[in-house]
Amino acid sequence: MTSPKNDTLEILQGANFAELKSFIIAVTGLSYYLAKDEDLASRIARRLTTIGFMDNASYLKLIASSTAAGSELDLLIGELTIGETYFFRHTEQFDALRQIILPHLLKKNLERKRLTIWCAGCSTGAEPYSISILLRRELKIQAPEWSVQILGTDINRGFLDRAAKGMFDEWHLRSVKDELKRSCFKKVDKSWEINSEYKEGVSFIHHNLITGYYPPRFDGPEPFDLILCRNVMIYFNQDTVAEILPKFDRCLAASGWLLLGYSEININLYKAFDLIPYPGALIFQKKKPTKEQFSAPVLPILQQFPALSHADTPPIATTPCLPLQIDTNDSYLKCRRMINTGDLKGALLAADDLILKDQLDARAYFLRGLALLQLGKDQDAEQALRKAIYLDRNFIIAHYHLGLIYLKLQQADKARRYLTNASTLLADKSMDSVLVEGDGMTALQLTNILKTIGEAA
Secondary structure, eight states: OOSHHHHHHHHHHSTTHHHHHHHHHHHHOOGGGGGOHHHHHHHHHHHHHHHOOOOHHHHHHHHTSOOSTTSHHHHHHHHHOOOOOOTTOSHHHHHHIIIIIHHHHHHHTTTTTEEEEEEETOTTSHHHHHHHHIIIIISOOOTTTSEEEEEEEESOHHHHHHHHHTEEOGGGGTTSOHHHHHHHEEEETTEEEEOHHHHTTEEEEEOOTTTSOSSOSSSOOSOEEEEEETTTGGGSBHHHHHHHHHHHHHHEEEEEEEEEOGGGOOGGGOTTEEEEEETTEEEEEEOOOOTTTTSOOOOOOOSSSGGGOOSSOOOOOOSBOSOOOOOOOHHHHHHHHHHHTTOHHHHHHHHHHHHHHOTTOHHHHHHHHHHHHHTTOHHHHHHHHHHHHHHOTTOHHHHHHHHHHHHHTTOHHHHHHHHHHHHHHHTTSOTTOBOTTSTTOBHHHHHHHHHHHHHHO
8 A cells, every 4th residue: 555545545446345334334323424435435544554454354354343442443433523613613502502491491400409411422522511611600500509410422532532631722712702711711831721610510421322322321310401412413314313313302301402403403303302493593392202202294284384385295315414515616615614613704704705706696695694693793694694685586595594583583574574485485496405505404404494493483
């Protein structure tokens, strides 16, 4: 083997690659790699460069021999998983935690003064610590009056080691204001260490959502009040998600909450939960048990948005739900990546550059609006999205996000108008088509989301 490119090619073309790939996906759930043979092979090649080259059959035998810490499978998982995370990622979801979920749980648990939270797929720990800061600093939930247990789990042991140390670089803190940073962290060389008071009650253990026990083994006999599994399900196919959801349900206390990433929700799978729409977020609350909780539901026709009344809704495909990048313009991709990774100032500059090049570019105004929305500048975001729609009346995702803004601003008539516009435009789309600037969302996924928003209205 002579070069990384040749290493990758040799693995791809070698015998038993299909079997090796199938085993890896089966034990990790990472269906993302179903359509990413070259990417998977290149990551395998990195491991073989370290341990010495062997053929695919031999490597399959090696990784199947043990799942223990330090095993080759464990080390390969370190290559396969993505650790993109930062504090208070997706402000709308933290607003939902702040305004709906946590106040409900604190009131419900006031007598026993105990709160248990599970952050599944927590990566390097920014999410559990963000919740700890929110509870202790903003909501004033303090020990010893309250017992708060926040469990972070991940399949990548390297991520968990870093999480336990509580050390983060500037990139992980890019959405944290300076005053909050100085109050909750201390500078250590070029890193920031979270203060000990926010580590209290936060623990980390290894857990595989595909093969692991439910609930994860930890010192907490009670069911969880809240489970977060954000930006994890996008790497799984729908069959895997359908297997995980009942396990989450069993781990939740009565009327407990489930919070997922916004783009990874297929409403057909969530009959066991009541959906509570919140601007920019979809949150789920556990229902009382029924025998048909997890059967495939037939969604009623949405009354508020009649254009969505398709007679035959196509079945959900069992392909990965990872957002597909359909853009071909590098400038659009760069701006979108900045938004997705929280570099919102950079995203605004990139969008402005696009607008300077073409003042009639609807997508550029949309991306500007999306960045402003993440920054909490709702009125500026509203103006940018209105401009995008003025330039392109058929911009479905722009209508949808503008409707969400008006929901947040409690302007029901305007919200209904733009959500209806989105559903009317969807009626002419193939249900498996990927929507422009939808970050991989299909017409079917948005149809289902609009249905649930209308049903809860």
